[in-house]
Amino acid sequence: MNDDTQSMVSRCDATTCRFNEDMNCTAGQIEVSMSGQTAQCLTFAPADAMNESQSARADN
Numbered sequence: 001m002n003d004d005t006q007s008m009v010s011r012c013d014a015t016t017c018r019f020n021e022d023m024n025c026t027a028g029q030i031e032v033s034m035s036g037q038t039a040q041c042l043t044f045a046p047a048d049a050m051n052e053s054q055s056a057r058a059d060n
């Protein structure tokens with residue numbers, strides 16, 4: 001009886017990630033790289049990525 005439908009990440013502190021909702025990962029499937037005691041999420045994507053298209057560079 002191994003109900004393994006949950007994400008491997010139950011809680012994520014990276015609130016700047018677009019998949020993070022109330023400290024929960026909504027990405028479904030993610031990639032994590034482990035180095036020593038530290039886990040780094042490779043699926044991390046900045047929440048403001050969808051706003052980032054050239055709007056900040058008006059006066060070139």
Ligand code: SF4
Pocket residue numbers: 009012013014017018019020021024025026027030041042043044045
């Ligand atoms: S994708 Fe990674 S960084 Fe983003 S909420 Fe999920 S576990 Fe956290």
